[in-house]
Amino acid sequence: MAGLDLSRAMMARIPAKAGGSVPFPLVQGDATRLPFRARAFGSAIACHVLHLIPRWEDVVAEAARVVRPGGIFLVEDNADGRPYGEVARHFHAAAGLPPRRIGLASMADLDAAMAAYGAQITVLPPIIDRQEVTLERMIARMESGQLSSTWQLSAEQRAAAGEATRRWARERFGPLDQPLISERRIVWREYRLPA
Secondary structure, three states: OOEEEOOHHHHHHHHHHOOOOOOOOEEEOOOOOOOOOOOOEEEEEEOOOHHHOOOHHHHHHHHHHHEEEEEEEEEEEOOOOEOHHHHHHHHHHHOOOOOOOOOOOOHHHHHHHHHHOOOEEEEOOOEEEEEEEOHHHHHHHHHOOOOHHHOOOOHHHHHHHHHHHHHHHHHHHOOOOOOEEEEEEEEEEEEEOOO
């Protein structure tokens, strides 16, 4: 197993989530030009990423290249839960950013792209992810630049968008420090490449 991310900051979060050590080799790289040889892996996973990559078709081509015949490309259908999606859309609008889905907008498009590689498509049963969060924590994540869609903004621009989003969120939802249950429906799609 190997992990790849364009962002060193995101890669640095892995040891914290894995108990203090890196559980597998990490490579800083571009998913549209994977630094791996052809047929190097039995499977590939794309989680929470294709909607962020304008040339997502290149990622699909690279996955088809590095996965062995008969292998699987597993992709998460990234649907933001409530209220996070609504808060994120407001933050992006306040910052003058384009919509967060600058890449893959429809899973039907991905299905068609994978079908062109001869992949057999299976939609796996949904998983419901419920987390207790606060609106303040959601906004602070965007304001601190943790999301790749905010990297192009200066700290001042993120702070201004954060403050505008806080004002809006107080009117829309009430106190920002009140714990809320954020619910997200996670659906994985399995694309099995021909043997």
